[in-house]
Structure formats: structure tokens, C-alpha cells
Amino acid sequence: MTRGGDTRVIAPRAASLIESMRSIGYSLRTAAADVIDNSVTAGARKIELLADTDSELPALGILDDGAGMDEAELMEAMRPGTRSPLDGRATTDLGRFGLGLKTASFSQCRRLTVVTRRNGTTSCAIWDLDTVAERNEWLVEIPGDHATLPWFERLGSSGTLVVWQKLDRLTGTDDSRGNLVRQIDETASHVEFVFHRFMSERSGQRRIRILLNGRELAPFDPFHSHHPATQAGPLEKIPFRGTTIRIQPYTLPHHTKVSPAEWDRYGGPEGYARNQGFYLYRNRRLIVHGTWFGMARQSEVAKLCRVRIDIPNSLDAEWKIDVRKASAQPPPRVRERLRQIIDPIIAPSKRTYTVRGKRLIEDNELPVWTRTQNKNEIFYGLNLEHPLFAGFMDTLDQSDKQEFRRLIGLIVSTLPIDALFADIGEKPENVAGQTLDGDNFAEIVMSTYRALRKGGFSSDKAMSMMQSAEPFRSNWPRAEEMIETIERTEG
Ligand SMILES: Nc1ncnc2c1ncn2[C@@H]1O[C@H](COP(=O)(O)OP(=O)(O)O)[C@@H](O)[C@H]1O
Ligand SMILES: [Mg+2]
Structure with a gap:
């Protein structure tokens, strides 16, 4: 005064x-x-x-x-x-x-x-x-x-x-x-x-x-923590002002590991991408969720990643808990630590996606589609070396061959990537390639196998190449049976 x-x-x-x-x-x-x-x-x-x-x-x-x-x-x-x-x-x-x-x-x-x-x-x-x-x-x-x-x-x-x-x-x-x-x-x-x-x-x-x-009412655990396909990361304890802040990362199951109903339920109305991030609990009561506190972008590859943070009620001022208990911000020192652990936290989720994506193409010895990365650009193309394409092109004369390359070029350059991305981001379980009917499948199995054998591959090598490639990989028992029949009848 x-x-x-x-x-x-x-x-x-x-x-x-x-x-x-x-x-x-x-x-x-x-x-x-x-x-x-x-x-x-x-x-x-x-x-x-x-x-x-x-x-x-x-x-x-x-x-x-x-x-x-x-x-x-x-x-x-x-x-x-x-x-x-x-x-x-x-x-x-x-x-x-x-x-x-x-x-x-x-x-x-x-x-x-x-x-x-x-x-x-x-x-x-x-x-x-x-x-x-x-x-x-x-x-x-x-x-x-x-x-x-x-x-x-x-x-x-x-x-x-x-x-x-x-x-x-x-x-x-x-x-x-x-x-x-x-x-x-x-x-x-x-x-x-x-x-x-x-x-x-x-x-x-x-x-x-x-x-x-x-x-x-039934509790809703956003980490789906009891599902066997949920991966729990290492628990991290940050000492802070005489208390302990506990950080527990989870990677939720990939959509192939849960039922469509479960996938929807855990994605919520806004979907997985928007629900990734930290989930802050004060005395076990949820305060904020689905945010990286401005330290990382919500990305498509990290969308399965949810990280539980537990704080006691003695840190309310430091965390800027508001009257509604609906917003909060980590104190600077905790923020520093969180920033350091975000990348390793996101890694398993990223891996779930990129490894799957890469493996589909890179481990494939007989790819129909190719994926090439050049600096920051990634291109998808058709592999004209594939024995079926190569074999077909051999039957064409020079001008038909050119026409065929033009058509392939048209298909590849108009791949509807944005639409695919949007559909997969929203409802991956609903996106499926067109399936081959039985006759076409049999035809493709036989001609691919014959082309490989003609190209000088042993029967074992030809089989292992085909097993790594679509459309055979996902229908392998059927394909294998057909190949055995060819072996028996044609020797
Ligand atoms: N359902 C309840 N049962 C017992 N006590 C209550 C209940 N609701 C409120 N109170 C009392 O009223 C006080 C004021 O509540 P509130 O206005 O919500 O502020 P705060 O929860 O921050 O203390 C509480 O601290 C508690 O002592
Ligand atoms: Mg109250």
C-alpha cells in the first residue's frame, strides 16, 4: 500500500x-x-x-x-x-x-x-x-x-x-x-x-x-492396452520438483490386427491421425489428449502412437491447468525431455507403416510395381522387366511396343495417389485392390512360372521369387499347388 x-x-x-x-x-x-x-x-x-x-x-x-x-x-x-x-x-x-x-x-x-x-x-x-x-x-x-x-x-x-x-x-x-x-x-x-x-x-x-x-457406462481405454497387438514402449520417469512424472508410450494395433468395429472405436470420430500424441492424466483423470504440445506434427505414419503422461495434482500451476481442467502445457524442463523422447516414441509406429510399405516392394524379387526414391521424391512405376511384361513385349513389333510403353506411361502418371491416400487414411480396411478371378489367376501363375523357367531360373528359385511377389504371395497355397501341377505334367 x-x-x-x-x-x-x-x-x-x-x-x-x-x-x-x-x-x-x-x-x-x-x-x-x-x-x-x-x-x-x-x-x-x-x-x-x-x-x-x-x-x-x-x-x-x-x-x-x-x-x-x-x-x-x-x-x-x-x-x-x-x-x-x-x-x-x-x-x-x-x-x-x-x-x-x-x-x-x-x-x-x-x-x-x-x-x-x-x-x-x-x-x-x-x-x-x-x-x-x-x-x-x-x-x-x-x-x-x-x-x-x-x-x-x-x-x-x-x-x-x-x-x-x-x-x-x-x-x-x-x-x-x-x-x-x-x-x-x-x-x-x-x-x-x-x-x-x-x-x-x-x-x-x-x-x-x-x-x-x-x-x-463402460470405461474406454484409449491405449487398447490389453490387446495383444498393442506395443507398450519403455516407461520413462522424469523427476520433477520432488515428484515423478511418468511417461508410458503405446503403439496401437495395426488395422489388420483388429476387427473393423474395434478399429473404428479406437480411431474415434476424428480418426487415428488426430488422436495421436500425448494423453495427460492428472491424478489418473484425463485432462488433454491427442496433442504433441506443439513439438511434433501429427503425421500419418505416427498415427498409431499414443503416449500416457501421469502427473500429480501438486504441479497444476507448472502445467497451467485451467479452471475447466481441459487444457495444460508442460513446464519448460519437462518439455525439453519430452522433445528428446518423441522420436524414439514415434519410431515403432512409423516402422509399422514404412517397413510394411517398403517390404512389400523391396523384398519382392518379382515386383509388378516399383518404388524409387530420389532425394525427397518418391515415384511409383510399373516394372517392365517383369517376365510377364517382358514376355508380352517380345511378341510385339516395334510400333506396338512403343504404343504399349505409352499406355503404361499413362497409367503410371495418372495413379490417383491423393485419392488413395485419403481413402487409406480414413478407412484403410475398406481399400482393397481388385482381385483376380480364378481363371485369370491360374493363367498368370502358369505364364509367370514358365517365363521364369525359360529365363534360366531353377524351379526352386522361380518358386521363391514368386512367393515373394503379389498376386502370388497372398494366395500362395493355391499358386503353389498350380505350380506343382505344371511341374508334374510338363516336367
Ligand atoms: N459431491 C460432493 N461431495 C462432497 N463434497 C463436495 C461435492 N462437491 C463439492 N464438494 C465440496 O465443495 C468444494 C468446492 O467444490 P468446487 O467448487 O468444485 O471446487 P474444488 O473442487 O476446486 O474444491 C469441494 O472442495 C468439496 O469440499
Ligand atoms: Mg471441483
Whole structure:
């Protein structure tokens, strides 16, 4: 304070500040997750999301069987900024700013009721933004009875029920009911994702069940970590300010290793490329996902790569966790380390793709297609040395030969690479080459084999060359049988 000066209290205007608190940037899903955080912190074993979308006045509720609050605690809980973000927290606490209950709720509704029970005592308090606006005072209502509150009868011997009414933000548009229902479904998926580690069985700890209108939600593990084809990289521990940050890389299974339904599920609506990157968990609760924090590009070859980072709640300021718990940034020292390990982390995923791609062409002794790399350019072409092409060209006269080369040149120069890339990026399992019918296949097996033998290769060598090449490789038992027949009949 300046010497000789004075102080004045300039309190916020209740009516305007409380309206502004609505616009921190929550969506229904992040708001619901923030309220669920409180239930998890309160030791709940069962959390119920309740939605009444049919009635004239729709309402949403979040009910838990946690520790509940006594009346004094409830009054504190209703206070915006009840605890300072600078205070230390229990290691299992998912809170930080002393705001979430209020800001998350106000972002979706104008009337927040909290009813809670502990040791047989039930307490209830209501923030109604219309009352605050009218009186321009921070007035919490304490109702005389709560019989009319939706789902009140569901509250157990201890626990808390949060009810949102006057859902002006959710029901403001034309198609409001449909929109509300859709957003609730998306919220359920978000919850299955954000809280998956609490919802799955874990040794020594009981799991938390979360239900939506009685339907049990299922945890969604973005690493598909129990699938045998998922590769877990080495666990890296970074010591930081007396704590340990744990980095666990995963490479998800290639699409040939999972069912189409699984492939879709783990790719999510945005697809694999957009979901690669770091997955940051604070106290096992997901904060951000699918980002390299600006340290690498999301690339097609690294799209199977997902890296779990675990941090404790004591590093919130360093990681710049925001009020919504929906954004974060690594502190500079951790960033340095992450930058060093990104390349080795991405390597297995890259290998899954490039090795497959290269092997298809390079280990092939009898390629139909060639791949040549020249500095930064990669060309695909047809291999006119292939015995079938070479043999065919031998039957042509000079001008037909030229015409044939021109046609091949046309095919090769118009390969629809962009379309292929887009299709494969989006739905690789749906992209297939045209298959040869049985007669054509037999014809090609026989003429290739004969051409190779005529070219002076032993029968073993001819067979091994063909086995490394398409279209024989993927139909090898059939091709082999045909070759044996030729050997028997033609010797
Ligand atoms: N479901 C609940 N069960 C028990 N206590 C709760 C519950 N929800 C909120 N509280 C209490 O209210 C306080 C304020 O919650 P909130 O505004 O979300 O801030 P924060 O979670 O950052 O502390 C919590 O610290 C907790 O003490
Ligand atoms: Mg909270």
C-alpha cells in the first residue's frame, strides 16, 4: 500500500459477475466432468448421471454416494472461490480452484441445487441466477423442503445430489430436445474416456461405477492396452520438483490386427491421425489428449502412437491447468525431455507403416510395381522387366511396343495417389485392390512360372521369387499347388 494512501472496497457487482462466470468456456461434457470430479474426490463408489429431457422443464442431475457434506461444508462449497488455488491438496483431490461446482453448473443452467447428506443430516442450498440478478446480491437460497426436487428420493444414507434446472444454454435453440439428447450421449462417451482409469478394475482398489439414467457406462481405454497387438514402449520417469512424472508410450494395433468395429472405436470420430500424441492424466483423470504440445506434427505414419503422461495434482500451476481442467502445457524442463523422447516414441509406429510399405516392394524379387526414391521424391512405376511384361513385349513389333510403353506411361502418371491416400487414411480396411478371378489367376501363375523357367531360373528359385511377389504371395497355397501341377505334367 502506498504511504499516506487509503483503501477502498470495490466489490464485484453480483448480478454482472455471476453472469460472466458462465462463460469460462465449458461445454456440457467438460462441465459434467468437473462436477463428477467432486464426487470422485468425495470417495463415491457409484455416480449416477440423471437426465430428464422429456418434461416441460428439463433437468440434469449428478448423484453420488460419497462422503456428503454437513451444513457448514455445504455453505462453503457454494461459495465461489471457496479454496485458494495456492492451497495444498490431498493427493487424491481432483479439485483446484474452489470454483468448479459453481462455474461448471452456471455454464449450463441458471438454477443449481445441491442437496447433501451426512450422518443422517440433510442440507440443501440453491444458487438461482435470476434471484441474484434481481437482488444484485450473492444470495443463496436455503429451501424449507426439497420434496419437489427431481431425484431427491434417490439420495442414499450419505452422498450428494447436484441438480441443474433452467437449462437456458442447452435448450435455447430450435431443435433443442434433439440437441440436448445428443449432447447427453456425447457427455456419456466423454465420461467413459476421462474417468476410464477409475471405472476399470484395478488391484487393491474398488472401481467407481458411473451410470446414465440407469445404464452402466463402460470405461474406454484409449491405449487398447490389453490387446495383444498393442506395443507398450519403455516407461520413462522424469523427476520433477520432488515428484515423478511418468511417461508410458503405446503403439496401437495395426488395422489388420483388429476387427473393423474395434478399429473404428479406437480411431474415434476424428480418426487415428488426430488422436495421436500425448494423453495427460492428472491424478489418473484425463485432462488433454491427442496433442504433441506443439513439438511434433501429427503425421500419418505416427498415427498409431499414443503416449500416457501421469502427473500429480501438486504441479497444476507448472502445467497451467485451467479452471475447466481441459487444457495444460508442460513446464519448460519437462518439455525439453519430452522433445528428446518423441522420436524414439514415434519410431515403432512409423516402422509399422514404412517397413510394411517398403517390404512389400523391396523384398519382392518379382515386383509388378516399383518404388524409387530420389532425394525427397518418391515415384511409383510399373516394372517392365517383369517376365510377364517382358514376355508380352517380345511378341510385339516395334510400333506396338512403343504404343504399349505409352499406355503404361499413362497409367503410371495418372495413379490417383491423393485419392488413395485419403481413402487409406480414413478407412484403410475398406481399400482393397481388385482381385483376380480364378481363371485369370491360374493363367498368370502358369505364364509367370514358365517365363521364369525359360529365363534360366531353377524351379526352386522361380518358386521363391514368386512367393515373394503379389498376386502370388497372398494366395500362395493355391499358386503353389498350380505350380506343382505344371511341374508334374510338363516336367
Ligand atoms: N459431491 C460432493 N461431495 C462432497 N463434497 C463436495 C461435492 N462437491 C463439492 N464438494 C465440496 O465443495 C468444494 C468446492 O467444490 P468446487 O467448487 O468444485 O471446487 P474444488 O473442487 O476446486 O474444491 C469441494 O472442495 C468439496 O469440499
Ligand atoms: Mg471441483
